[in-house]
Amino acid sequence: MTRITNYELFEVPPRWLFLRIETSDGIVGWGEPVVEGRSHSVRAAVEELMETYLLGEDPSRIEDHWQTMYRGGFYRGGPILMSAIAGIDQALWDIKGKQFDAPVYELLGGPVRDRVRVYQWVGGDRPAAVGEAAAEKVDAGFTALKMNATPEIRRVDNPSAVADAVDRLRTVREAVGPEVDIGVDFHGRVTKPMAKRLAKALEPHEPFFIEEPVLPEHNDALPDIAAQTSTPIATGERMYSRWDYKHVFEDQSVDIIQPDLSHAGGITEVKKIAAMAEAYDAAMAPHCPLGPLALASCLQVDAVAPNALIQEQSLDIHYNESNDVLDYLEDPSVFDYDDGYVDLPDGPGLGVDIDIDYVRERAEIDVDWHNPVWRHDDGGVAEW
Known part of the structure; x- marks a missing residue:
């Protein structure tokens, strides 16, 4: 049975986080788990989900993995956790499509x-x-x-x-x-x-x-x-x-x-x-x-x-x-x-092929994007 064997995370410019998941039969799936301006937080959430639930598991059980990542924790929802789940889910669908040699759709x-x-x-x-x-x-x-x-x-x-x-x-x-x-x-x-x-x-x-x-x-x-x-x-x-x-x-x-x-x-x-x-x-x-x-x-x-x-x-x-x-x-x-x-x-x-060498090269750059903090004329914080 195919298993998830490894994963890597790449923070790359301008403000993106890419996830690469490998399987025991050599298939690679990619996803993009990120909250703009909170990439470090999402990275930690992805690592926790991968280490806690997914390494060693069969990548094909996507719905079950989704339910486990969401409902397996007492606290759930919100931008950080749901973005981590999102990028993992994308990568699992990428793997499944490659297993069947078909687009996800x-x-x-x-x-x-x-x-x-x-x-x-x-x-x-x-x-x-x-x-x-x-x-x-x-x-x-x-x-x-x-x-x-x-x-x-x-x-x-x-x-x-x-x-x-x-x-x-x-x-x-x-x-x-x-x-x-x-x-x-x-x-x-x-x-x-x-x-x-x-x-x-x-x-x-x-x-x-x-x-x-x-x-x-x-x-x-x-x-x-x-x-x-x-x-x-x-x-x-x-x-x-x-x-x-x-x-x-x-x-x-x-x-x-x-x-x-x-x-x-x-x-x-x-x-x-x-x-x-x-x-x-x-x-x-x-x-x-x-x-x-x-x-x-x-x-x-x-x-x-x-x-x-x-x-x-x-x-x-x-x-x-x-x-x-x-x-x-x-x-x-x-x-x-x-x-x-x-x-x-x-x-x-x-349906996209990522240039892994270029990703690794750009991931060497220190990316620390945060949205600006705007203020009104009176000094109070304004919505960006």
Whole structure:
């Protein structure tokens, strides 16, 4: 019987953590377990799970391993543990696909689409020069974009802050026209009263969606915000399991869910979340400002989820200052974008081949990425 015999973790620029799992028959599986800015914590959680539960076990029992990693500990859930489970789960599916010489999506029931629509970020953390950047991305073939709505914003801000956000969206809409979709990310920076004002003010320029209008701990405010606008509401990048999503499905306040394949329990869990969303007529657009293994995992679930709408990807995103998504791949063409779509990867497992020599080289660099801490004019901490 095949057994898990070894694992390695590689922290690599710009802010990613890769997991490599080896089996007794020589198959290698890769995953991407990371929380941006908390990679050391996730590394420790992966090591604990591998040493406690998985070394010496049969890699093929993925669901059982998921249940054991999640339910085997008295304390469960949260970003660190669920991200550790996510990366391990991705690697186990990569191994299983390679054992059967098939993409993971073939083992999940087969694809319901041939390609997946993707969107491109513009404008940076404090959105600027968005019109010019948007036009460039559309000229490059993208048909959907996403931008931050605001820089830091006060709990109840002045009319100018709202007008500035409207002007930025208007500039992008005028630059790209009505046939390009523009997602607007509130990034959890915005309080409930400002989210209501912004949602209504931005609506004339027809955003594709407004994302994370409030922090997930305030999801109870989403029905009130949704009542102010016809713009679809999206959220979920900081929700880590099907149980976290229960209430937004039940109150039907969210139109697009955004689970992250490296945070929300991996392929096993996100497929279940997608099925729950389908029952409530909610679409899925997985969160993925991460690396190639996270993106490849997203595409496996996008392939089989009928309600998958569009896929985030991080090529040229403002966080990728030293390395980018394609750098770690032996064959970067697997993520070639054509008219705003990417074809499903057809290789076995996750469908990507990692350049192990380059990974080892880059892992020698001291990577210690943390998101900035923003402050308001009065010195108080602002949401980033």
